[in-house]
Amino acid sequence: MFLCQWSLDIVFGKQGEALRIIKEWGAEKMKSSGFKNSTQCRVYTGYIGSSPAHIVDEYVFSSLDEFEKALADMAKPQFKQFAEQLANVIIPGTQKWNIFKIAE
Numbered sequence: 748m749f750l751c752q753w754s755l756d757i758v759f760g761k762q763g764e765a766l767r768i769i770k771e772w773g774a775e776k777m778k779s780s781g782f783k784n785s786t787q788c789r790v791y792t793g794y795i796g797s798s799p800a801h802i803v804d805e806y807v808f809s810s811l812d813e814f815e816k817a818l819a820d821m822a823k824p825q826f827k828q829f830a831e832q833l834a835n836v837i838i839p840g841t842q843k844w845n846i847f848k849i850a851e
Contacts, residue, residue, distance in 0.1 A: 748786075748849040751805045751814050756818065756841035762799055765836045769804055772829035779825060781817030782806060800838075805816075807849070814846070 757765045769790055776782035785806040793801035808814040820826075 748851065749759065749799065749808050750784075750847040750849055751806045751808060752845045752847075754839060754841075754843060754845065755802055756798065756838045757800050757802060758838060759835045761836040762802075765802060766790065766792070768829055768832045768836070769802065772826070772833070773804070775825055775829070776817075776820075780820035780823065780846060782820070784813050784817065786849060811846070840847055 773782075773788070773790070777788075785808050787807040788805065790802065790804050792803075793799050806814070806817075808817070818834070822832075
């Protein structure tokens with residue numbers, strides 16, 4: 748199993764807007780992409796020790812292949828609008844994926 752975390756930092760004062768976009772994007776991901784194969788998903792923000800401008804969108808997949816297929820689905824046209832909206836509130840260069848193998 749793999750824990751896949753997409754993290755990004757947002758412009759000050761834009762947390763609510765960013766979370767709204769991520770929530771809408773997440774609903775579409777679960778409806779029409781391989782992200783529906785994740786066994787767990789959640790979104791959280793920094794609170795103590797991490798800035799509230801730091802957002803993590805997290806998923807658990809049974810294999811890296813499933814994760815890679817889900818990522819490839821993000822090229823579908825229905826996802827473009829969310830990326831464009833989020834681009835207005837992200838601090839450029841802060842988004843990244845961290846992948847962890849879950850010890851079993």
